[in-house]
Each structure stands twice: as structure tokens, then as C-alpha cells.
Amino acid sequence: MIKLNNIQKAYHIGKSEFKVLKGINAHIKEGEFVSIMGSSGSGKSTLLNVLGILDNYDSGEYYLNGTLVKNLSQTQAAHLRNKFLGFVFQSFNLLSFKNAMENVALPLYYQKVSRKERNKLALEYLDKVGLKDWAHHLPSELSGGQKQRVAIARALIGKPKVIFADEPTGALDSTTSLEVMDLFKGINAQGITLVVVTHENDISKMTDRIIRLKDGLIVTEEQETTIINQVILNK
């Protein structure tokens, strides 16, 4: 589903260049449930931006569902995101003036689905995350866990191939975190590829595979342990 060949990306701050991704090679198969881990500054946010077609990369190749994603116009990128990808954010990012149902329906609005049709679908998806009774509540009237479930329904409604979740449990307590992860597992069981960025080991352990990032490169678990040991030994 996702194939990365030597992806590189650098940020230019003034005249100096700061390499964030230094050649990422990865393959995520269809239906996989993968977590990306790494400390802050490891490049995991940048990698997620590239994977989610939210940002460009400098060199390498990124194949999504077999098509090369490179040098797209803003509009093309918007259409691809809308059609293939779903997003779940740490801070939920629901629109405050829309109720739960309208928030869920938003991706369909950009697909020009009629209002009646998309609200009907939105109710179905809210039902799937157990929030049908809350359809007409504004986000400010929902708890954190409920908001995230609305956000998940919103990510699902466009029938995406891949869902990206950026620290989806970062703002939730452990009980609701578990509920959200259970929901993700259920979604994954339906065959949707899931990529979760997290720094919590408990969360990443619940996924099929962990991709660890360090200083812009993917490292194996053993390598990381060695590096950590070396750091300790050097002290």
C-alpha cells in the first residue's frame, strides 16, 4: 500500500539546511497496523506529513496504492487526500460551529455529496463509533474520548485506504486511550491500513509492527538498544 524509496527532506532556515529525513526506506502492506515511534526531533512528524501528502519531499519516491506521489499541485493533493486518506489528530480538530454529525460529514462535502446524503451516512458512521445519540451536539458539549471518536468517524466516512493517526491518545486518559485503540483494531480488522504515530510504548505494543525513527533514519529495535547501551557505557 505504501512504499518509500530513499525519501529525503530538508528544511531551509535562512541559509543553513537542516536535514530531517535522511533516506527513509519502508514498505507498509495493505491491511497492516503500524506504529511510528521516535523521540521528538527524530523526524516522525515530518514523515507523517509526507505520508499524508500534507507536505512535499525533496528526493526519493513515495508510492501510494501503486501510484507515484510527487510534485502534485495543491488541488491534486487535496483530491488524493480526500479520496485515499483519513486523518485523526491529537487535538481532535473538530470544527467548533458544526455538530458531531456535520463534522463527520465534512470530507463528503468536499466530494460534493448532497447534504441529505452525507448527513445520512454521517449518522451511520457515528453509530459505528457508538455516538448516534450525540449527533446533534457541538464539540464543546463532548468529552475528549467522544471527540476523538467523532474524529475517527470523520476519518472513516470517506472510505479511505489508509488512516493516519497523529498521537491519537496524546490528550486522553488511559481508559479512553484503550477504547480508542480498540476502535482502531476493529477498523483495521475491516482491512483498512492504519499508521499511528506515538511515543507511548503501551500504544505501539498494540500494533502489528513498530517503525522506529532516530535522527531521520529508520532503525531496528536491536540497533536502538545498542545505541542506548553505548550512550550509557560512554558515560
Next chain:
Amino acid sequence: MIVDRDNWQEIFATIKKNKLRTTLTMLGVAWGIFMLVIMLGAGNGLRNGIMGAFGGIATNSFFLWTQPTTKPYKGLKSGRTFIYDNADVEALKKLPSMDIVCPQNQLGGFRQSNNVVRGLKTGTFNVMGQYPEFILVMKKDIVKGRFLNQKDIDDKRKICVIGPRVQEVLFKKDENPMGQYIRINGVYFMVVGLTRVSRGGQEGQEDAQAVYIPFTTFQKAFNFTNKVGWFVVKAKDNVTAEQAEQEAIAVLKERHKIAPDDKVAIGHWNMGVEFGKLNGLFSGIELLIWVVGIGTLLAGVIGISNIMLIVVKERTKEIGVKRALGATPANVVSQILLEALFITAIAGYAGLAAGIYCLEGLNILIGHEDGAMFTNPTVDISIAAKALSVIIVGGLIAGFIPARRAVAIHPVEALRTE
């Protein structure tokens, strides 16, 4: 896009959240349009008042009269007076640039003794020898009866058409003047028509006390033989009044042995030239009004542009989220533009309505007094339409910079946690 309920939901949500801020900004635009409309209306009022004095005069017409010569010519000394006659009329009519040539004669008028009598009532009025074509050069509204006709001229009939002041002085309020006789310098004339005053100022007063009788009757009854007092001439539509005037003056100079370079002997007043001058003046005033008005409006529009920039700034994250969910740059631009346009349009419409309301009030207040300097200070529908298009353009300008700013927001913003 315009009928999209989701767009409107968002616009109303933003406005509701920032009621005070939005209202204050809208006040700027409303004030701008209000000032523009008020000034345009006032300009119109002034134009109507001044131009009212010329009401109904063909704009390509001119008047010719005689004055003492100022240059000796062909053995004749300067300071000589001369009089036009019927042969001049024929000579002028032969010129191809003349459309209508109306010779005029007048009796009485300003500071003269009473010349019109009916029973025990007397009055001093301007008795004019006139041709029927006269109303094609200077419009006269006939309230009752008719104006002079060619038969009156041919038969030298003793009939007359009177102005409202004449009726007021010579007739009782409930009396019908039609078919009644009045005595002018001892000769009886039957009243066949009544005019109305259709222009302001001194000219309107003169119209009110005019008595029109057939030109031929005038010459015969009052011993004018073939004398002509002055000419009112209308040029053909394909020549300018100035050019026709020059040709007419040349012919009259030739006929009366006046030096070709004598600029005084033939007195003249050209409506076309005067009209052009006034028109230029009022166009200048109008231009000034638009410059000042649009300047004021621009200040309001910049205000809206400013709050829209703040709106975009406040909603950076939200716009990023929408972009991540699949909103195209076009979606984002149209949303911001629509919002700016909506705020501007509502404010502008309020200003427009307030302005028109005030002008109507002013109009009722000053009324329709004859000869007022300031008449009917209203804006017509075309000005309202112009103001409205200015509002729409203003709204688009107001939305342009914020919309560009909004499009520049990267979808990555959605992932940034504050």
C-alpha cells in the same frame, strides 16, 4: 457556492462570535456608502436646481438681438442703431444649418405701465408676438386650450395664450378664462390657451406673466409693420449651436451693413455654450464626489480586509484541518471571499438605504418651491446601481488579500499542536 448552506453556516458562526468587532467594521463601509449617496444626491439637487432655470430650452438654440454698432463701416458711423425685419427672417430660414427661426416682438414687461386690461382689473405683462414653432425651441406646458397655430398666423387672428400669473390677476379663482376677452393696448384678444410654469428662477416668473399672440397679429395691431425685435433660433441636430450662430450672425451683419469684426452690434446668447459650461461644472463636482466618496469607502473596505485577515489568522488551524480533509485551495478562497463580500454587502446596503432615506426626508423638507437653488436632491436608480457595484468591488478587494493569506496556509498546520 452562493447557495451553499455550509458556507453560510460558517460565516454566521464567525460573525456571531465577534459581533462587536464585525459591527464596528461594518460601520466603516456603511458610512462610506452613506456619504457617497448623500453627496451624490446633494450634487444632483444642485444640478436640478440650476438646470431647472433652463428647463425646456433646446440645448442647441441661441438668441440674437440688436445693439448699437461699435465700428464705422461702408461710410456709416459707429454707434448706429438698427432693427431686424421680416426680410431677415426669410434670409435666416434659407441657411441650411437653421432648424427653426422664431422672430420675436414684445410689448410691456418690467417697469412698464399697465398694458393689459379686463373689466376693472389691469396688469403689466409681457405681451409677445410668437410663432407656433416657438414651443419646439422653448417648451411650454399647455394646461388648458391650445397654443398658437399656423392658421392664427395666416389669418392674423386676435387670440392669445396666457400664463398662470395673468390668469390670477385678471380672472376670479373659479372663472374659466377660455373664450374670454382681454384688452391689450386697446385691442381685444380672445384667450384660447393657458400655460404652466415649467422652469425655475426669474425665467419662470417671466413665463408666468407672458401673453402670447400671433406674430403677424402683433406686427399689425401694434404698428410694428415689418419690424422684428429679436430671434430665437434652433440649429439643426447635425450642427453645433455655435457654428449655426456664427453663420446667422454673418448673414445679419451683411444685411445690415455692420463691420464683420464688430463683435457687439449683434447681441447673442448661446444655450449650447452655456449648457456646456454648466455641464462641465457639474461633471467636475460629480467627479470630486466620487473621488472623495470612494476614498471614504476605501477606508471602510480596508477595515473589512483587516478583520478578515484576523479571521484567517484565528482560523489557521481550522483551515489546515479542512485542507487535510480534502478542501481544495478554491474551496478556501471562495469561503473567505464570500464572507468578505457578505459583510461588505450588508454594510453597504445599510449605508445605501440610510442615505436614500435621508435624501427622501430632505426632499420632503425643502419641498418643490419654484426657483429654488436646490431641487429634488435624490439619487436615481442608476446611481444606486453604481453604488451597489462599488460595494461589490469593494467586498472583493476586501477579501482578496485575506483569501491569498488563507490559501498560503499549509495543511501541515492541522498537525501542529498549540
